[in-house]
Amino acid sequence: MMKSLILGLVLTGALSNVALAEDYPTRDIDLVVPFAPGGAVDVTSRLIAATANTFLQGAEIVVSNRAGGGGVIGQSFVAGADPDGYTVLAMTSSVVTNPQLKGAPYKVSDYTPVAAYNLDPEVLVVPANSPFKTAQDLIAAARQAPLNMDVAGIATSHHMAGIALSNATGAKFSYLPAKGFGEQLQAMVGGHVDCGLWAMGEALSHAKSGSIRILAVASDVHDESMPEIPTFEEAGLGIPIWATFRGWAVPADTPEPVVTFLSDLMKKVFEDATYQQKMKEGGYEPTYRGAADFQKIITSYAEQTSTIIEENKMGK
Amino acid sequence: MDQIFLGFAQLLQPSVLLLLTLGVLAGLVVGSIPGINDNIAFAVFIPFSFGLPADQALALMVGVYCAAAAGGAIPAIMIKVPGTASALITTIDGNAMARTGQAGRALSIAMTSSVVGGLISSLVLLVCAPALANIALRFGYVENAALTILGLSSVVGLLSGNVLKGMISAALGLLVATIGYSQVTGLPRYTFGSVNLIEGVPFVPMLVGLFGVAAVFELLRDIFKERRESQPYTSIPVIGSMKLESGLVRRLLPVWGTSSAIGNFIGVLPGAGMLMAIYLAYDQAARRYRRRFAGKEGEAEWGKGTPEGIAAPEAANNAVTASSMVPLLSLGIPGNSTSALFIGAMALHGLVPGPLLFAQHGEIAWMVIVAFLVANIVMWPLAFVVIRVVSRTIFSIPKSVMVGIILLLCILGAYSDGNNLFNVWVALGAGVVAFAMNLAGIPLGPAILGLVLGAQMEASISNSLNISQGSWLIFIDPVNHPIAAAMIAFSALMWVAPLISGLRGRKEPAGTGQSTPVSES
Known part of the structure; x- marks a missing residue:
């Protein structure tokens, strides 16, 4: 009896969460850019927001700049935000290294990756x-x-x-x-x-x-516009991939359906022809990696950097 | 040449021209409001520019950028509060002249100088942008280090009698500049564990505090003083006639020439910035004034309302705006933090500044250059309209109310730079420090220069020594680094010159009427 009651409660809780997530988004989504307007992250975020807003009804993605502390201010803001999907971080590689290097008050695990849009x-x-x-x-x-x-x-x-x-x-x-x-x-x-x-x-x-x-x-593929440039491995430099990334992340406990919704939204943006063209013109190669792939990229980057940071006693 | 005409054609579309004019108007107003500057205006505007076509968005930005530097002079002269950092020195002679009942003359000198400086600079830009871009490329680490030393040396010209206080001020600026993540070591310094200080003390809020908030304290002091001594409020100066006599124009021509040249040169060099240009120009004008006019019949003391003291910084700051576009458009290297925002605005429209811009989007690249020329022409009549309107509406507000309004604008301005509450505390703190320095008679100018140049000086000296494997001789190497050696020699001259003329002045018999040349402002 007790067991089924608990089960029932848990289910209702989970369902209500899903119900909430099903309506998502009912209001505007804050896309937090932790840098001043005009930089690479800001420019690409505005391109994405403008494209995504053509797919959204009844809600809009609004870019808000929370600059300062080399990105740490805005990043910490999202780490501490409600995990309801209405606060999204324009996530960059610095999120991975800032806790070690700059004493940022968050951990990488405080975020759930949504999708990467540029490597x-x-x-x-x-x-x-x-x-x-x-x-x-x-x-x-x-x-x-x-x-x-x-x-x-x-x-x-x-x-x-x-x-x-x-x-x-x-x-x-x-x-x-x-x-x-x-x-x-x-x-x-x-x-x-x-x-x-x-x-x-x-x-x-x-x-x-x-x-x-x-x-x-330092990539595993050649650039389309300049295919004559060899990769680091072809050139015998012994490093397979070294890339910084730009993507979206949400606070860690954000419901799964919301993450999927945002991830799919980013995919639609990626498939938009005008978006592709505008990104390329601005010098950013449009990419799409879903939540799971993005997590892999983050983990691999963290592994590459953390040893170097420790060996060289950086940030100390 | 065809490309230039294409640029003109692009600009002369009614919609583009309208936005340029709107930009100039907005820039003048933004510039004349203490606490809000072009950087903050752009931060608000860039998101909005997304919806405009590239040519219209850029025309608007050129207008704002150009005019904000000029508009800052209006409150600097009228109420001794610089509207933007670029009008910092204009407060000295500008307000002094206004208090003698010649506010109109001071404003007119400021605006005319701005327009002349801007026009000269944009003509130079139009004719020899590529050649100038190559000069920027000659500047490596060693040259940049020498440039910062030259900039800091212009402090000597600003020292008001007490050399020690000037040095304290410069040291204070340099020390504050060390706060934050060190570029050289990659380690945080003096951040006291606060993430807000990782990038150093936020710069825009700090400037807002040093100029705007400090001015609020000074206005408050005036109000209390007037109450205590039961004097009537000293009213805002009457503007009066704004006509410039032709003799004055002829007299200011050389100052305009020198200051525009300085502004042009500094503007082309990435990282040097507008403040350095106005200090160098002011310093040169001071030297000229002392040689030719000081002590003559009917001439004010330097710093007490001389026309040159207004003309030099105003011509220089507008010369910087246009020439900072040279490295930006032709190489993709921004000359200062405001022109760096152009890169973002351009990227939003798929334009990448650099050599390819002229090849792929020549009409846009040339339009931006031509827009600077036209913006300065449009600005001249508009400035006089804005002066009349602004002074009638804003400056006619009672002082006590104005204090509140300026403080509110300062807080808003500081907050909007990053939407961070910490910035507000920085602005208030900086205001208190600047006011305390004022009470102690410590000049603010050297501290500002130290703040602006500190980090760059440290990094470029460190990088130079890295290249030379630790040998300091690299800075005076006339073979490999002739530009750097020349700048170091010139800096040394700036330090030695007042000493020599000071000694010479002492030898002269007393009572010749010539005061010591070191005292000013």
């Missing part, structure tokens, strides 16, 4: 007039004497990629951190550094214009 593999770049024609030339030189490498900052995913590259090849680099991509680009195009590790999305348009060259891309 940005690391690329090895050199100035247009660099003497290095292939990645192997560069590695050979860097084994002899350290090369100056232009990265977005110390203890960023780009710096960690450099350390992983050193571990895999024995090449030595001297890291020159920059504040913002503009400074990195200036140093590279002006020939003030030997090489750099950048995000593909930032590098591609400049490689196409001929102001820089991409020697290798």
Whole structure:
């Protein structure tokens, strides 16, 4: 009797949850971008919101910027939000490393991944007039004497990629951190550094214009528009994949149907032709990975970075 | 050339031209409201620009960007509260001139200087953008380090008699700049475990506090003083005639030229920023003034209402707006934080700034450049309308009510930069600090420069030493880094010059009427 009562209660609870989730969404959904307007995450989030809103009835996705603390402010806000699907985080790779590196007050497990919309593999770049024609030339030189490498900052995913590259090849680099991509680009195009590790999305348009060259891309596939660029493995750099990601995540206890709804919504957005075109024009390769695949990407990124962070005592 | 005409054609569509004009109007108003600046205006506007076609959205942004820098001078002159950071120095001579009953003259000088600076800069942009872009590329880590040292050296020109207090101020700015995640080591410094400080003290709220909130305290002090001494309220200055005599125009021409050139040069260099340009321009104008006019019949003391003290920073800040587009459009490198927002707005419309922009979307790229020219032309008459309207409606509000309104706007402005309550505390705290510094007679200018340049100076010096394997000689290497060596030499000159002329002044017999050149503002 007691058992069935409990079972009944649990079922009713679960059902009411489902009922709530079935109506979802009944009001506007907050898409929290933890950065200021105008950046890559903000721009892509606004593109997605605009496309998604053409599929939604009676509710809209509203982008809200909660900037500060290198993303930690907005990320923490979502970690502590009600798990009802009305607060969604524009999630980036920094969520994985921020607890270790910046003492962020959340854990990666505080979020349930929804879907990834953009994977940005690391690329090895050199100035247009660099003497290095292939990645192997560069590695050979860097084994002899350290090369100056232009990265977005110390203890960023780009710096960690450099350390992983050193571990895999024995090449030595001297890291020159920059504040913002503009400074990195200036140093590279002006020939003030030997090489750099950048995000593909930032590098591609400049490689196409001929102001820089991409020697290798840390992905398992070739870029459609520049298929001549070898992958890190083909170039013998010993790292299979090194990519940062952009996607959606919700607070950990969000009901499953809501996660599925959002994940399917992202899929519809991904299949939209105008969205595809706009993303490509902006330099972001549109991708779609559902909740389970996104979780795998996050786990693999966490494994890659956490060892490097510990070995190099970063953030301490 | 065809491309330039295509750019013109794009701009001269009625809808685009209308939005440019709207932008200029909005920029002037936003600029003239303390606590709200172009950065905050863009943060609000970028989401809205999503629905506009690219040419209209960019025209509107150019208008706002251009005019906000000019509009900041209006409250700077009328109530000694800079509307934007770019009008920081305009408060000194501008308000002093307004208090002598020449508010109209001061405003007119400010607006004309802004328009002239902007026009010169956009013409330079139109003619030699690619050549200028190549100059930006010559700037590596060593050159950037030397540039920050040059910028900080312009502090010398701002020291008001007490050199020690100026140094304290600069040191304070540099120290606050060390708060946050260090670019060099990747470790957090002085964050006291607060995630709000990871990126350092939030910059926009801090500026809002230093200018806006501090001004509120000063207005309050004035009010109490007037009450205690039962004086009538000192009313807002009457604007009066806004006509500039031709003799003054002729006299200001060289200042406009120098300041525009400084603004142009600094604007092209990524990371140098508008504040550095206005300080350098003010410093140069001060030197010229002391040589030619100081102590003459009918001339105000430097810092007490000289036309040059208004013209130099205003010409320089508008020159920066246009020239900061050079590295942005041609290389994809933003020159300052506001122009960086253009990248976001462009990306929303599938445009990527950089060499490909001119090849693929030449009409848009040139339209942006031409828009700066037209925005400055449109701004001239509009500015005078805004001055009349704004001063009649806003500045006619009683002082006690105005204090509340400015404070409210400051809090709103600080909060809207990231929608974070912490920013409000930063603004209030910075206001208290700035007011305390004022009471102690410590100038604010050097602290601001330290704040703006601190992190960049640290990182670029560290990176330079990394390249030279620890040798400091890299900064004075005339063979490999001639630009850096020249800038270091020029900085040294800025420090030594007042010393020498100070010594020379002492040798002169007393009573020649020439006061020591170091004292000002």
